[in-house]
């Protein structure tokens with residue numbers, strides 16, 4: 001089972017959009033996919049056509065440390081979802097004093113054994129205990145990245161956090177991919193930042209680029225990934241290409 | 254002193270961009286302005302041309318609960334800044350067990366008495382203790398809002414949190430403004446969501462709309478507000494208009 005965590009503490013860079021559309025694209029390539037929503041805002045849950053868990057529910061069956069993870073099929077994406085809800089905020093507060101507080105998600109996912117080929121984890125925009133659980137449960141990190149100044153600033157601190165975590169715990173989370181999202185090739189800013197990424201991260205900057213495409217922003221209001229909303233949109237095809245590039249790298253290794 | 258908190262737990266909706274450019278526009282209108290950065294990512298700090306505080310510093314002089322708030326003039330915006338840094342993460346963890354943990358910022362700002370006409374507070378993308386401190390220290394809430402599905406979903410939970418906070422504590426934070434940001438009038442999605450906002454929030458939806466404008470995204474890499482980077486850009490003028498609309502409402506009351 002490949003476990004990929006999608007993280008970036010900078011807000012609004014396309015984490016959830018990448019999680020949902022990558023899951024749907026991998027499912028279209030006949031992989032069995034599980035999408036875990038670690039954000040209490042539950043955007044990956046509602047974007048997959050599933051109701052957010054209410055306060056009590058999210059604690060009882062949330063992905064963190066409970067024996068029985070609630071797993072629900074997405075409405076139309078062909079992948080499964082571990083849903084989230086606002087109760088995950090209280091759950092995080094409880095975890096702070098628990099033993100092995102960073103490994104709760106990892107424990108839950110291990111119970112599943114080989115029911116899925118890929119597990120994709122969507123994180124909130126913070127380096128908090130929920131995101132740390134995602135980093136500890138995964139082997140590969142995918143960082144969605146808008147080619148803008150604040151996002152570039154945040155990348156350094158994210159990678160530092162990952163390095164520190166790996167050193168402290170002996171975990172070996174690998175930076176698998178940096179993916180440029182909402183990419184607008186016409187602006188000088190995008191070109192400058194994109195060049196900086198290419199020179200600093202030649203190995204991990206994916207060649208697939210996700211363009212800004214309004215279909216990607218419309219699809220969630222129908223609870224669908226772009227693949228079932230508008231199969232030929234530029235954004236949809238870009239995520240299919242991303243899934244192809246990812247599979248090629250991960251299944252070759 | 255008018256204290257305005259800029260909050261929205263949805264990431265990437267333009268909180269920092271609004272905080273910086275509103276501060277600079279109010280300063281251009283001869284108001285004395287203080288910008289408080291409550292986000293450990295310190296985007297409002299670097300976007301104002303100031304170095305992030307290093308780990309130790311941020312704890313010693315951070316805006317939360319210390320007698321001496323560090324106040325530094327912005328590089329070119331004509332407003333003052335209470336800077337932030339990654340140390341604010343540890344500071345938040347310390348606060349969790351402190352007395353009056355939600356009122357630390359409010360206490361610090363009261364020490365300043367009437368040194369400024371406006372205090373603008375930039376929040377991280379989370380409803381955590383840092384943001385709660387911002388909500389408790391302010392009288393007026395401004396919510397930057399992208400006209401997209403996930404941002405609309407998040408608005409309801411933000412306003413619920415505010416209502417709950419006001420009831421529980423007797424505080425009276427008022428929703429002063431919902432401001433549409435990165436606005437692209439050409440898309441159906443933007444029009445639909447904009448109409449929904451207009452029908453649900455007729456009193457608080459500001460008529461000033463901030464267009465998507467690359468100059469607003471370029472300015473932070475020079476550590477400047479748009480007003481000193483590109484004074485005639487569409488985005489710059491929109492923020493001047495926003496400051497005008499805000500002053501008209503707040504100084505009339």
Ligand SMILES: Nc1ncnc2c1ncn2[C@@H]1O[C@H](COP(=O)(O)OP(=O)(O)OP(=O)(O)O)[C@@H](O)[C@H]1O
Pocket residue numbers: 010011012013014015016017018039043123124125181182183210211212213214215216217218220235262263264265378401402403404
């Ligand atoms: N390539 C794209 N083209 C157009 N719109 C996009 C694209 N990717 C994402 N969006 C839209 O941009 C907004 C931000 O994306 P998204 O919510 O996926 O980011 P996020 O990193 O998950 O945000 P958060 O930090 O709040 O979790 C959403 O409204 C989404 O629909």
Ligand SMILES: Nc1ncnc2c1ncn2[C@@H]1O[C@H](COP(=O)(O)OP(=O)(O)OP(=O)(O)O)[C@@H](O)[C@H]1O
Pocket residue numbers: 009010011012125148149150151263264265266267268269270271292296376377378434435436463464465466467468469470471473488
């Ligand atoms: N009107 C605009 N036009 C073009 N780009 C914009 C506009 N407003 C903000 N941006 C850019 O969009 C990105 C997100 O904006 P910003 O960082 O201000 O949002 P935020 O809500 O503060 O994010 P976070 O949730 O991470 O704190 C930034 O790269 C910023 O430069």
Ligand SMILES: [Mg+2]
Pocket residue numbers: 015016017039043123124
């Ligand atoms: Mg998200």
Ligand SMILES: [Mg+2]
Pocket residue numbers: 268269270292296376377
């Ligand atoms: Mg910000």
